[in-house]
Amino acid sequence: MANRFTHILRAPHQVSFDITNKCNLRCLHCFNSSGENDVVKNELSDEEVLSFIRSLVPMQLYNVCFCGGETLIRKDLLCKCIKELKPSGTHCSMVTNGILATDETIMELEQSGLDAIQFSLDGMEAAHDKLRNKTGVYTSVMRAIHFVINNTNLHLSIAFTPTNFNLDDFEIVYEELAQIWKNSKRVKTGDYIELRLQPLMLLGRAKNNLGIVPTDDQYRRLVQLIREREAYRYSKSIDVKWGDPIDHLIRFKDNNNFLDQAIVHANGDIVVSAYLPIVVGNINKHSLSDYWNHGLNDIWSKRVIQYLVSRMQSIHDMEELTDTIADINMDNGLSFDLMECDLDDLNLIKEVLLS
Numbered sequence: 001m002a003n004r005f006t007h008i009l010r011a012p013h014q015v016s017f018d019i020t021n022k023c024n025l026r027c028l029h030c031f032n033s034s035g036e037n038d039v040v041k042n043e044l045s046d047e048e049v050l051s052f053i054r055s056l057v058p059m060q061l062y063n064v065c066f067c068g069g070e071t072l073i074r075k076d077l078l079c080k081c082i083k084e085l086k087p088s089g090t091h092c093s094m095v096t097n098g099i100l101a102t103d104e105t106i107m108e109l110e111q112s113g114l115d116a117i118q119f120s121l122d123g124m125e126a127a128h129d130k131l132r133n134k135t136g137v138y139t140s141v142m143r144a145i146h147f148v149i150n151n152t153n154l155h156l157s158i159a160f161t162p163t164n165f166n167l168d169d170f171e172i173v174y175e176e177l178a179q180i181w182k183n184s185k186r187v188k189t190g191d192y193i194e195l196r197l198q199p200l201m202l203l204g205r206a207k208n209n210l211g212i213v214p215t216d217d218q219y220r221r222l223v224q225l226i227r228e229r230e231a232y233r234y235s236k237s238i239d240v241k242w243g244d245p246i247d248h249l250i251r252f253k254d255n256n257n258f259l260d261q262a263i264v265h266a267n268g269d270i271v272v273s274a275y276l277p278i279v280v281g282n283i284n285k286h287s288l289s290d291y292w293n294h295g296l297n298d299i300w301s302k303r304v305i306q307y308l309v310s311r312m313q314s315i316h317d318m319e320e321l322t323d324t325i326a327d328i329n330m331d332n333g334l335s336f337d338l339m340e341c342d343l344d345d346l347n348l349i350k351e352v353l354l355s
């Protein structure tokens with residue numbers, strides 16, 4: 001049954017857009033196999049990206065997040081996109097591994113109107129470079145973090161991916177960030193660093209590197225450490241956030257929530273969740289606004305989506321589902337078009353079952 005609040009929103013609050021799925025790294029855990037998946041063969045052109053971004057302006061979104069892949073591989077395009085969005089008041093954020101985040105690039109992004117930036121930092125040098133599969137990455141990202149804190153007003157987020165070899169580094173990273181912040185002018189601004197963690201998703205390249213997955217005991221210890229830090233986060237100006245995508249998927253399915261964000265891949269595909277290989281449209285076929293008003297705003301109530309999400313209770317189910325269907329960003333994933341088919345059609349579930 002459709003959610004009765006669905007039509008309150010005439011547009012999503014947020015759009016997450018993979019501006020590219022190319023990457024200058026091959027991280028051991030990369031959930032969408034950036035750099036090596038089927039999307040990189042078929043990315044939107046610069047003109048298609050700008051046209052898509054311009055189509056978002058009238059929707060007056062709260063936030064557009066530029067994700068990837070490595071976003072700075074398309075830095076010039078990224079700056080153009082931000083400049084298109086800013087006059088409408090849209091908050092712009094981005095994620096990056098930091099390698100290409102030189103001082104000049106960071107300044108150019110801020111001058112274009114960027115509001116927030118997220119770097120990945122998975123521990124101290126040995127652990128970070130091991131997970132990122134390349135030496136020198138830690139040095140680059142730490143230099144960029146220092147620069148952002150000391151020379152910009154950008155809101156800063158740090159994503160820390162837990163593995164079985166970096167949990168002891170979590171406290172050190174926390175203290176190190178707190179120290180850099182404390183010694184900067186930013187400490188008086190009321191701003192803070194978001195330190196984000198989530199379980200390591202058993203998707204993409206992580207499925208080929210299962211030896212790095214934390215044990216249950218390690219996860220329990222990590223959650224304890226996070227709780228301890230949550231208690232005094234405001235005095236330290238660091239807000240630790242634990243987010244579990246499986247938890248979100250289950251709650252969205254069970255509560256029949258309306259969707260407040262849309263996720264668009266680098267080839268224009270619209271997906272239900274970054275962690276499910278289910279495509280429900282493409283922005284080169286119809287506008288995001290048309291998809292929104294044609295069922296994307298109520299996607300969690302659709303029987304096909306309900307059925308697929310009901311198969312997931314843990315990250316291991318996610319691994320199994322992508323084993324039987326396809327991995328994220330691979331051509332043979334499930335693909336529907338909301339404008340052309342009825343996701344409430346029970347026959348479609350039979351087809352999915354047989355696929």
Ligand code: SF4
Pocket residue numbers: 023024025026027029030031033034035068069070097
């Ligand atoms: S995790 Fe990020 S930096 Fe690493 S390969 Fe994937 S997209 Fe690139």
